[in-house]
Amino acid sequence: xxxxxxxxxxAVLAVAGLGAAPPAADYWPGQAIVRVQDGTSPEAxxxxxxxxxxxxxxxxxxxxxxxxxxxxxxxxxxxxxxAQHPAVQYAEPNxxxxxx
Numbered sequence: 217x218x219x220x221x222x223x224x225x226x227a228v229l230a231v232a233g234l235g236a237a238p239p240a241a242d243y244w245p246g247q248a249i250v251r252v253q254d255g256t257s258p259e260a261x262x263x264x265x266x267x268x269x270x271x272x273x274x275x276x277x278x279x280x281x282x283x284x285x286x287x288x289x290x291x292x293x294x295x296x297x298x299a300q301h302p303a304v305q306y307a308e309p310n311x312x313x314x315x316x
Contacts, residue, residue: 243309246287251280251305268294
C-alpha cells in the first residue's frame with residue numbers, strides 16, 4: 217500500500233512538472249523582439265539589426281520586428297547593443313511560449 221502511494225505521489229509530481237529539468241532557456245537564442253519609434257523607416261530598422269550583425273526576420277506588429285543574429289552572441293550583449301540605437305524603444309528576447 218505504501219509503495220502504491222509513493223508511485224501515485226511521484227506521478228503527481230511528474231505531471232505538475234516538479235522535479236523535471238528546466239528548459240535550457242526560456243527564449244529562442246539568436247532572436248530578439250525590437251520595438252522602434254513610430255515612423256522609423258525600413259532602412260533604419262535594418263541599421264538596428266546591423267547593431268548585432270543581424271537581419272530583420274519579419275515585422276510582427278506595427279513598429280515591432282523580429283531581429284535574428286548569430287546564436288553565439290550572448291543575449292544580454294545583443295539586447296544592450298540594440299537598446300543603444302536611438303530608434304529603439306525596447307528590445308527583449310523572443311520568449312518561448314507553451315500552451316498547458
